[in-house]
Amino acid sequence: MAPTSLSATATSLSWIPSEAVTGAARRAFDVGFAHYDAPPPDVIDDLDELRAADGFRFANVLSVRAGIVDGQVSEAGYADGSGVVMGSTTVRLGRLGATFAAVALPVIQREPEYRDDGTVRLVQTCGGRTALPMPRQVPHAPFVKMQAPWVWTTLALVLRPDGTAEVELAGASPFPRHWVYDATGALALKSGLTNYAGWVAHSFGARTPWGDEDSPALVTASESASERVLSRMLMTGAKKPKVISLAAGDTLTKQGMPGDELYLLLDGVLAVDVDGARLAELGPGAVLGERAVLEGGRRTSTLTAVTQARVAVAPAEAIDRDRLAELASSHRREEQTPEAELA
Structure with a gap:
């Protein structure tokens, strides 16, 4: 029997990944005054518990509900609890520490968009800034800013008459990293590129959704669970x-060349080419290079930066061979069609 009412929730968690801060501000992270964040979990079980554990900087919780009339979604709206959940910023100096609550910006909820196919799309923007001052020069008026730049995500949920829902990351600040969880609470999407320098210079006032602009997000699929385990290791x-660091167009590996190192893509997008054919484009969290370690010491593909990228390079012995073999079994992209690999 078709449902008579629908509800769904999608969530984005924003966090600062290792090595993401550049320029003079990096020193504060290197000496332990500020801290990078551990990656959020693969599945959100309890958002309040995660917040209490300092598990994210802020969350956009998009909760929607709708009715079904004659096979069409109708009377859609935002459910109670839809909005922003702000985390906090903890700084330390020696044994002393202080935690500062973040400042939320007004939630932006667009009118529901009813479509000819019977679905509805609802869009919500949430964000804020840390309460810590961040004095800096910026390249446009007012030329000096004391408050921290703004962070945000714009989420969209499409509800279908059959009760299913699809989440989109429609826009986001260029920093920090944004992970998106679907209606089941499972990690589904992530922003593929962070740009700390651009965020510091431009992400406030008119250059945000609360002014005149949103920033399109470079979205990549979630990596495998085994890759997330290996990346933490x-x-x-x-x-x-x-x-x-790689510039767009730089080559990380060439097919057929010797190699005995592992790579973890921290930021950006890498293309995977075998025999001149593009098989995949991979985002942050991808672990690469294991097949050369296991299969004779020669690279099985060419890896090229599609965007600027940051890559962690580790010796093969950093991961035991059984785990590498498990990962390699899922990375035989040349044995799959490009369509199947990217599906």
Whole structure:
């Protein structure tokens, strides 16, 4: 029997990944005054508990409800509890620490968009800023800012008459990293690129959704669960990996060349080409290079930066071979059609 009413919730969590801060501000993170965040979980079980554990900087919770009339979604609106959930910022100096609550901006909720196919699309923008002052020069009026830049995400939910829902990351601030969870609470999408320098210079006032502009988000699919486990192992091991930066168009590996290092894509998008054919484009969290380690020491694909990117480089012994073999079994992209790989 078709449903007579619908409800769904999608959530974005925003957090600061390792090595994401650049320029002079990085020093505060390097000495421990400020801190990077651990990646959020694969599934949101309890948002309040995650917030209490300092598990994110802010969350956009888009909760919607609607009715079904004659096979069409109707009377759609935003449910109670739809809005922003602000985290906090903790700073430390030696043994002393202080936590500052973030400041929320007004929630923007657009009118429901009813479509000819019987679906409805609802869009919500949430965001805010840290309460800590962040004095800096900016390249346009007022040329000096004391308050921190603004962070935000714009989420969209499409409700269908059959009761299913689809989430979109319609826009986002260029910093920090944004992860998007679908109506089941599972990680579904993520922003593929962070731009700390651009965020510091431009993300306030008229250059935000509360002024005249939103920023389109470069969205990538979620990496596999095994890759998320391996990425945590690489970044939290006894020896931190070396981090390199790539410009768009730079080549990380060439097919057929020798290689014995593992790569973790921290930021940006890499293209995977085999025998000149584009098989995939991968976003942050992808672990690469394991097949050369396991299969004779030669690269099985060419990896090229589609955008500017940051990559952690680690020796093969950083991960045991059984885990690498498990990952390699899912990375035989040349044995799949591009359509199947990207589906």
